[in-house]
Amino acid sequence: MLKIPLAGDMGSLHMTTIPELPYHPPPAEHLTENFTTSQKTILNLLNTKCSDSLENLKQAHALILKTGHFQDHYVAGSLVKCYANPQFGSLSTSLRVLEQVSQPNVFIWNCIIKGCLDLKEPFQAISMYYKMVISDSRPNKYTYPPLFKACTAEQSTEEGIQIHSHVVKRGLNADAHIISAAIQMYASLGRLKEAQHLFDSIGKSDVICCNAMIDGYMKSGDVKAAEELFQSMKEKSVGSWNTMFSGLCNNEMIEEAKNYFDEMPDKDEVSWSAMIDGYNKHGYSKEALEVFYQMQRDDIKPTKFVLSSALSACANVGALDPGKWIHAYIRRNKIMIDAVLGASLVDMYAKCGRLDLSWNVFERIK
Known part of the structure; x- marks a missing residue:
């Protein structure tokens, strides 16, 4: 059995075990002549044919x-990333693949760290980072943003501070994406002072960091500071607008959120999803459906999350016909009904008084 360190102080890591795989040998000499071409073919295969088919993978x-x-x-890194796809949930396979790679480089470690996070295993993501450090593989600027998200998910301020100190020691503290992720982490963990200090050190020129700080203000309930920063921004991205009205929704300021939503010069899928979900969470189901209808009029393709939110709105107001239309849309566009979408359909039909249709959906997805 192979021992894997699990988290905390590097001097006293907890250990877990995973099954061993047969050793995967290095490329045979007779295969190296056309290695580059074959490598490109295999990478293309992994990236284009294996994202939604475990059999292909x-x-x-x-x-x-x-x-x-x-x-x-x-x-090997691409293989790890594919197995860690949330659609497959094969984290154990990803870990077994990792263990059989001779001296994995930073790309492979980054793939497994992000895979752990995508599969909602933040503790394991942090553990893999410490194992990476012990192996003398040098983290890069892509290593740390997922780790800060993992610390946030774990509500681990101590780990976040320690990992941030590693960023500084490695001279990566000037990277905007790392700073943005650190600001978001500190703000989410209630350490607004540290978030503000980081933000003040780079000024207001970076849109990503401004968005992170706005998000931090919103999460701490300081709506006024968030609005002041937003208004002071010379350039605003779609993400800036999304952060503002999502934060307002979370602070139960729905009318103000809708005003920002209506003023947006451009909207993306996140914008529509956030507004529908914001209405839904605060009991404005009819308004949520109105936004969904507007989305259809503007010919915006809804995501599964949007469809689920719209079905919840239908369930809350007993709107059977719109719910059936959404179900037909799902079938027409061959959208896979996963557990979340299936539960939304079952709930919608049940609350609209059609237990027969609710049962039919349940029978097909169980």
Whole structure:
């Protein structure tokens, strides 16, 4: 069995075990002549054919072993990333693949850290970081933003501060994406003083960091400070607008949020989703449906989350016909009904008095 460190102080890590895999050998000599071409083919296969098919992924994995490409770090990292896809949830397989790579590089470590986070295993993501450090692999600017999110999810201020100190020691503290992620982490953990200090150190020129600070103000309930910063921004991204009205929704200022939403020069899927969900969470189901109808009139393709929120709104007001239309839309566009979307359909039909249709959906997704 292989021992993996799990988290906390690097000198006294907890340990867990995972099953061993047979050793994957390095590329055979007779395969190295066309290695570059074959590598590109395999990477293309992983990136285009394996994101929604576990069967394809397993076949690609077998091909990688057969052709001797497993010890290529970019191939192995892409394989780790594919198995960690939330649609498959194969984190244990990703970990087993990682353990069989000889001296994994930063790309592979970053893939497994982000995979842990995507699969809602933030504790494991932090653990993998410490294992990475112990292995003498040097983290880069892509390593830390997911780790700050993991610390936020774990509500671990101590780990966040320690990992942030590593950023400073490695000279990566000037990167805007890292600073933005650190600001968001500190603000989410209630450490607004540290978030403000980081923000003040870079000024208001970076849109990403401004958005992070606005989000921090909103989460701490300081709506006035968030609005002042937003109004002072010379350039505003779609993310800036989304952060503002999402924060207002979370602070139960729905009317003000809708005003910002209506003023937005451009909207993306997140904008529509946030406004529908904001209305829904605070009991404004009819208004949520109105936003959904507006989305359809503007020919914006809804995500699964938007569809789920719209179905919840239908359930709350007993709107059977719109709910059936959404169900037909899902079938027409061949959208896979996962657990969340399926539960929304079951709930909508049940609350609209159609237990027969509710049962039919339940039977198909169970």
